[in-house]
Amino acid sequence: MSDNVMYDSPTEFMHDVTGDAGVCMAQSVIPRDQGDYLCACTCEKWEVIAPSREEGLRLARVHTGSLD
Numbered sequence: 001m002s003d004n005v006m007y008d009s010p011t012e013f014m015h016d017v018t019g020d021a022g023v024c025m026a027q028s029v030i031p032r033d034q035g036d037y038l039c040a041c042t043c044e045k046w047e048v049i050a051p052s053r054e055e056g057l058r059l060a061r062v063h064t065g066s067l068d
Contacts (some may be wrong), residue, residue, distance in 0.1 A: 024064050029056035 025042045029050065032038055037056040040047040046063045050056035061067035 027060035027063065029053055029060060 022043055022045075024046075027039065027041045027046075030038045030040075031053070032049075037050045037053055038047070039050050039056040039059055041060070041063055048056075048059055050059055058067065
């Protein structure tokens with residue numbers, strides 16, 4: 001991966017993410033049919049259900065330490 005992920009192609013990004021199991025490389029906030037959001041991380045140690053997209057993003061930031 002380059003120094004700035006914004007310059008990587010989606011394929012390069014996904015290749016790097018799958019190659020770094022156990023590391024917090026990427027988080028996902030995915031809508032579910034129930035109206036809430038499944039949130040998970042590539043570290044495979046964090047998975048939660050959030051009531052809203054905004055809350056899922058906030059929880060992902062807390063998980064990675066980018067929000068106190």
